Amino acid sequence: MKKDVIIACDFAGREQTLSFLDRFSGRKPFVKIGMELFYAEGPQIVREIRRRGHPVFLDLKLHDIPNTVKKAMSVLRDLDVEICNLHAAGTVRMMEAALEGLTRSDGTRPKLIAVTQLTSTDETALREELWIDHPMRDTVMHYARSAKKAGLDGVVCSPLEAKSVHEACGADFLTVTPGIRFAGGEAGDQKRVMTPSDARAQGCDYIVVGRPITAAADPAEAYERCLREFAKPDGET
Numbered sequence: 001m002k003k004d005v006i007i008a009c010d011f012a013g014r015e016q017t018l019s020f021l022d023r024f025s026g027r028k029p030f031v032k033i034g035m036e037l038f039y040a041e042g043p044q045i046v047r048e049i050r051r052r053g054h055p056v057f058l059d060l061k062l063h064d065i066p067n068t069v070k071k072a073m074s075v076l077r078d079l080d081v082e083i084c085n086l087h088a089a090g091t092v093r094m095m096e097a098a099l100e101g102l103t104r105s106d107g108t109r110p111k112l113i114a115v116t117q118l119t120s121t122d123e124t125a126l127r128e129e130l131w132i133d134h135p136m137r138d139t140v141m142h143y144a145r146s147a148k149k150a151g152l153d154g155v156v157c158s159p160l161e162a163k164s165v166h167e168a169c170g171a172d173f174l175t176v177t178p179g180i181r182f183a184g185g186e187a188g189d190q191k192r193v194m195t196p197s198d199a200r201a202q203g204c205d206y207i208v209v210g211r212p213i214t215a216a217a218d219p220a221e222a223y224e225r226c227l228r229e230f231a232k233p234d235g236e237t
């Protein structure tokens with residue numbers, strides 16, 4: 001499995017996103033498109049970014065009844081993205097239905113990963129609002145195992161959880177991890193952060209990096225730095 005850096009393109013609209021991507025003259029970075037941009041610009045923005053040659057992680061976090069998710073996934077399937085996602089809380093049956101919807105007639109499909117528990121949910125909200133009487137860590141691992149059971153390819157998780165997820169679900173089960181900051185960089189609103197090289201040491205498969213690249217004076221340089229630290233060729237430490 002090849003490790004890669006995914007840039008979170010958390011921009012409000014098309015112009016801003018495309019002029020940001022214009023700054024990368026060499027290799028076309030893997031980009032994450034989230035709800036804000038997708039709801040503002042629609043599927044056309046995904047097609048345009050794909051046409052420019054960028055692999056895309058479409059971060060729409062679906063969660064509905066199995067039939068609805070299956071049909072929605074069959075629409076997303078035709079956008080030719082690399083990775084889609086959903087909430088594991090939607091149940092194993094919903095995740096299985098999502099996979100059916102995503103699978104093309106030739107058997108190929110985008111990778112599908114699950115959100116276990118949002119990092120914005122703390123232990124108190126887990127217990128008092130969601131009424132889940134297990135510690136956060138156990139809950140995250142349980143949801144990761146449900147995603148594995150449903151046949152998904154991996155989960156979005158904290159880099160701090162990547163090792164345990166691999167132990168519980170196998171080395172091939174993908175860990176896609178946000179919450180990345182350069183050593184000495186601003187954490188912003190992220191509570192638990194890790195550097196690209198520490199994320200590599202934890203065995204993360206992909207890191208999702210937003211502001212350390214999007215808000216950098218030279219985004220292309222910051223991206224190259226992430227690649228150097230996280231995705232060095234095998235054999236280097």
Ligand code: C5P
Pocket residue numbers: 008010034118119120156178179180190208209210211212
């Ligand atoms: O700017 P920053 O590097 O914090 O961006 C991280 C990206 O990963 C954002 O798009 C954020 O929404 C997303 N994300 C996250 N934590 C999660 C799930 C997604 O930071 N648990």
